[in-house]
Amino acid sequence: MPVLEAKDLTYTYSIGSPFEKTAVDHIDLAVEPGEFVGIIGHTGSGKSTLMQMMNGLLQPTSGKVLLDGKDIWEKGTDRRAVRFKVGLVFQYPEYQLFEETVYKDIAFGPTNMGLDKDEIDRRVRETAKIVGLSDDLLEKAPYALSGGQKRRVAIAGVMAMEPKVLILDEPTAGLDPRGRTQILSQIAAFRKSSGCTVMLVSHSMEDVAKYVSKLLVLSRAKVVCYDTPANVFARGDQLSEIGLALPQVTRIFHGLAERGVHVPEEVYTVKFGAEQLLSLLKGGKADDT
Amino acid sequence: MIRDITIGQYFPMDSVVHRMDARFKINITLIFLVMLFWGQSVAALAAGLIFVVTATALSKIPPKMIVKSLKPIVPILIITGVLNLFLLDSGKVYFEWGILKITESGVQTSVFMIARMCLLIAGTSLLTYTTSPIVLTDAIEALLSPLKKLKLPVHELAMMMTIALRFVPTLIEETEKIMAAQKARGADLESGNIIQRAKALVPILVPLIVSAFRRADELALAMECRCYHGGEGRTRLRELKSAPRDYIALGVTLLMLAAVITVNAILN
Numbered sequence: 001m002p003v004l005e006a007k008d009l010t011y012t013y014s015i016g017s018p019f020e021k022t023a024v025d026h027i028d029l030a031v032e033p034g035e036f037v038g039i040i041g042h043t044g045s046g047k048s049t050l051m052q053m054m055n056g057l058l059q060p061t062s063g064k065v066l067l068d069g070k071d072i073w074e075k076g077t078d079r080r081a082v083r084f085k086v087g088l089v090f091q092y093p094e095y096q097l098f099e100e101t102v103y104k105d106i107a108f109g110p111t112n113m114g115l116d117k118d119e120i121d122r123r124v125r126e127t128a129k130i131v132g133l134s135d136d137l138l139e140k141a142p143y144a145l146s147g148g149q150k151r152r153v154a155i156a157g158v159m160a161m162e163p164k165v166l167i168l169d170e171p172t173a174g175l176d177p178r179g180r181t182q183i184l185s186q187i188a189a190f191r192k193s194s195g196c197t198v199m200l201v202s203h204s205m206e207d208v209a210k211y212v213s214k215l216l217v218l219s220r221a222k223v224v225c226y227d228t229p230a231n232v233f234a235r236g237d238q239l240s241e242i243g244l245a246l247p248q249v250t251r252i253f254h255g256l257a258e259r260g261v262h263v264p265e266e267v268y269t270v271k272f273g274a275e276q277l278l279s280l281l282k283g284g285k286a287d288d289t
Numbered sequence: 290m291i292r293d294i295t296i297g298q299y300f301p302m303d304s305v306v307h308r309m310d311a312r313f314k315i316n317i318t319l320i321f322l323v324m325l326f327w328g329q330s331v332a333a334l335a336a337g338l339i340f341v342v343t344a345t346a347l348s349k350i351p352p353k354m355i356v357k358s359l360k361p362i363v364p365i366l367i368i369t370g371v372l373n374l375f376l377l378d379s380g381k382v383y384f385e386w387g388i389l390k391i392t393e394s395g396v397q398t399s400v401f402m403i404a405r406m407c408l409l410i411a412g413t414s415l416l417t418y419t420t421s422p423i424v425l426t427d428a429i430e431a432l433l434s435p436l437k438k439l440k441l442p443v444h445e446l447a448m449m450m451t452i453a454l455r456f457v458p459t460l461i462e463e464t465e466k467i468m469a470a471q472k473a474r475g476a477d478l479e480s481g482n483i484i485q486r487a488k489a490l491v492p493i494l495v496p497l498i499v500s501a502f503r504r505a506d507e508l509a510l511a512m513e514c515r516c517y518h519g520g521e522g523r524t525r526l527r528e529l530k531s532a533p534r535d536y537i538a539l540g541v542t543l544l545m546l547a548a549v550i551t552v553n554a555i556l557n
Binding site for chain 1: 300301302353466467469470471472473474475476477491492493495496499500
């Protein structure tokens, strides 16, 4: 059974004013437990709105969101409990830090859950470790940290709630390439250790291609496709039609194939691509026509 | 919740009222206010009502928006209404219970005050609904410019107002974002007693204030990078221009004021 499901989900902003806009238009989506879903689409394609409906922050204009098969907007549902189960990290989450120390800020979520002190302490230290914050940083004021460190504190704050589904809205926006890989691999590590489902919004194909098991492509408030990365990238033409580019490495391999080099076309991580090229070079020049 | 605040909200439309010179619109609004407060008769209120209804119709603003602008002042309306209803005692007594007394003059005054306040808010909301904040401050600057001779920093004040107005929606958006983010971490903003609720605001206010300072810093830097140096010698992208329709509107409003004053004089 899917852990999180959207059924005919629609959201319209500012109904009845000249600014009326449908951000999510009759979307169906089912996320299986343990999956790592990448969500990709242009600015304004409805990614963020969809994510905020998934944890009950926005009430859908129509349609349903099911968590473990239960409608989260059904009467009598505790929406706070839903938000603990579906953790959402917003864009630029470092701007939400407010506590005096990093420790207290990460503990904010678990404290709201009503956990006891030892459990909170365990969670804060564990998640801090996962996102690579050393113990001495925990007692510092969040404003004394660097941008990248603040971002990781904010992400740890949601991870510490140990949600069943962790949603991250562009967690790597505005970071340098090194910070990007760091955060993405930390998210992957958290998924491995906690076994949670992860949904990652991004508009960088490179970022998602490396980690995700499924890819959801949105355009103009609608789902274009929801499939494995290989199948999605195989539809390169359709992607470029809606203004999304394939990962650079995939484009290189498509180019090679066009020029008659015998390489697989479904290459979407640099590592796999390098292996392919190496074996091609080692395997003699017979293939290279 | 925050989206209900309509004060200062601009409602873009293509209408005669939108195209009017903002300086005239401000003056007309001021005359309208004088008219409302000068008028002591039902006729004056009727004149005000006609003014608001005509202007709304001409501006193509949905009447729903005007009603919405009245929402925030409902508590004030109720308090004024109730106070006037019970505190005034002259004329015929309708109802008496202990020290509470409802009299003819009480009923009259409270209805009159409520109607006057509704018209006041509706009329002034029309000004901001039909004029973009930038144009509005330009017009205020133009109207206040005689004060420059008194060494009053009119341009700087207008610039400060422009910036403040410009950032109202930004800060509202920011507040909503921060609220959503803290709610996602289980912040409880809707229940508890006053102290608990006040405490629950800390996770919202701290990031909001920090971000306001950050924005101010960035804006100051950006303005300096573009060599902003205040009002002297600065030209405008959009000059304020008056057209015949502005004089007609002003004339009509002045006539209404004159009529209200005359009616007052006759009644006295």
